[in-house]
Amino acid sequence: DAMVIQNPRYQVTQFGKPVTLSCSQTLNHNVMYWYQQKSSQAPKLLFHYYDKDFNNEADTPDNFQSRRPNTSFCFLDIRSPGLGDAAMYLCATSRGRGPGANVLTFGAGSRLTVL
């Protein structure tokens, strides 16, 4: 089945210790997104890649970085996690153009706990 896979599903880190979350997709979608979702809140877009073009949201902290080495993979790096970065991190993909361009397919998420 074509899908979006996130690893790890659960990540515990210490305050200030770097973390990398990964996302892979078999849908061959052009666009990959990273969202942050805190409890009972709307998912908040951090950034997205349209093919190799990186697009950062204006209010995404510098502490958050991303890499997309190829079409299938995208990584979220949190350089120095703070307590406020504890959240569910959702990866999503979309075609980016044509029918259904705006329909996102999400992974199951990576829940980050910061001690």
Added chain:
Amino acid sequence: DQQVKQNSPSLSVQEGRISILNCDYTNSMFDYFLWYKKYPAEGPTFLISISSIKDKNEDGRFTVFLNKSAKHLSLHIVPSQPGDSAVYFCAASGNNAGNMLTFGGGTRLMVKP
């Protein structure tokens, strides 16, 4: 500034009855609206969408209504089933936002047997 709002954090409905989930938006440039369903420990899954050129879209038990003048959309589930119990997010996009989705805060639906 929340551009997409779901004012009811939770909704409880009896099995077999209608569930109505509401969503309001403020950005008049939004022209495409979606509903996602999320079970615990899973990512959101796409449910149904509607373009601003329509006022209704139906898919089986799910119908989305769009009232552009009121900047309001709603999702109707008829009949509701216990398996529909989940968090429902509405989302909106528009060309001025590069087609990025803006999500509401979600409504937790509980369907009681």
